[in-house]
Amino acid sequence: MRLLHTMLRVANLEKSIAFYTDVLGMKLLRTSENKEYQYTLAFLGYGNESENTVLELTYNWGTDSYDHGTAFGHLAIEVESVYSACDKIATSGAKIVRQPGPVKGGSTEIAFVEDPDGYKIELITAKSAGKGLEG
Numbered sequence: 382m383r384l385l386h387t388m389l390r391v392a393n394l395e396k397s398i399a400f401y402t403d404v405l406g407m408k409l410l411r412t413s414e415n416k417e418y419q420y421t422l423a424f425l426g427y428g429n430e431s432e433n434t435v436l437e438l439t440y441n442w443g444t445d446s447y448d449h450g451t452a453f454g455h456l457a458i459e460v461e462s463v464y465s466a467c468d469k470i471a472t473s474g475a476k477i478v479r480q481p482g483p484v485k486g487g488s489t490e491i492a493f494v495e496d497p498d499g500y501k502i503e504l505i506t507a508k509s510a511g512k513g514l515e516g
C-alpha cells in the first residue's frame with residue numbers, strides 16, 4: 382500500500398491551481414470533470430502519481446465557500462530553505478501565517494503559509510526535515 386493523495390475541497394479551482402503551481406512549484410498533473418455529479422478534480426504534485434503522493438483539489442460546481450471547522454491541521458512540504466521559500470512566497474502576495482524559524486522547543490526549521498481557501502501549508506527545511514522536534 383502507499384499514500385496516493387490528499388483531497389481538499391476548494392472554492393476557486395483556477396486560483397488554487399495557480400497557487401500550488403506558481404507559488405509552491407507543483408506541476409498540474411491532470412484534471413477531470415464529472416458532469417453527472419457536477420465537480421471537477423485537479424491533481425497536482427512534485428512528480429508523477431506512480432511514484433509520488435499528490436494533492437487532489439475538488440471543485441464542486443457553484444460551491445464558493447466551505448466551513449473548515451477546527452479539525453484540519455496542515456499539509457507539509459519540504460523546501461531547500463524556509464527562509465528563501467518565504468521570501469518568494471511573500472513577494473507573490475500569499476499569506477505567511479507563521480514566520481520561518483525553528484519549531485518551538487526544537488531545531489526543525491518551519492514556516493506556515495495559507496492557500497487561497499485558508500488551508501495551512503507547513504514548509505520544512507530539507508536538512509532539518511525528519512529530525513523530529515528535538516533535532
Ligand SMILES: C[C@@H](O)C(=O)SC[C@H](NC(=O)CC[C@H](N)C(=O)O)C(=O)NCC(=O)O
Nearest residue numbers: 386388390418419420421422437439440441
Ligand atoms: C478520483 C478519486 O481520487 C476521487 O476522489 S473521486 C471520488 C468522488 N469524489 C467526489 O464525488 C467529489 C465531489 C463531492 N461532492 C465531494 O465534495 O466530495 C467520490 O467521493 N465519490 C463518492 C462515491 O461514492 O463514488
Ligand code: NI
Nearest residue numbers: 386387388437
Ligand atoms: Ni480522491
